[in-house]
Amino acid sequence: MTDSPKRGYWMAMVDVADAEAYSKYMAANKAPLEKYGARFIVRGGR
Template sequence: MPKGYWIARVDVADAEKYASYIAANREPLVEYGARLLVRSGAFECVEGSSRTRNIVIEFPSYEAALSCYRSPAYQAAVQFRRPPVAIADFIVIEGYDGPQL
C-alpha cells in the first residue's frame, strides 16, 4: 500500500500565532503516524513560484493522511493558521509504489 503525503507551501504573516498552529497540530500528527520529511529547510525555487516555507509530511497510507487532515483535532488546529496568520497551498497525495527508473 502506497504511503500518503501532505505537501504544503506556506507564507506566514504572524509567526507568534502560527506557533499556536504548530503546537495544536502535534497531537493529530502523532495519532495518525506522521513523519516530518521537510520542514522549512533551505531551498531554491528553480521554476515556477514558491512560498517562504515548504513542508512534506509522510503518513503510513494515503487513507491515514486524509483521515488526519479531516480529523476534528486537526481541523481545530487549522483555525490557528487561517488568514491573516498564514496563506497556504496544501495537498494530500498518494505516494508512488511502482517500478523505479
C-alpha cells in the first residue's frame, strides 16, 4: 500500500463585503494551496 495524497474538494460561496480584506485573505491562502497541489476546477464571479 502506498501513501498517496488523498483527493478532496472544497466548495465555497462567498459574499465579499470588503474587497481589500478579501484580497489579502486570498493572497494568504496562495502558499498553502500551492504546497498541497491544489487547483481550481471551477471559478465564478461577476
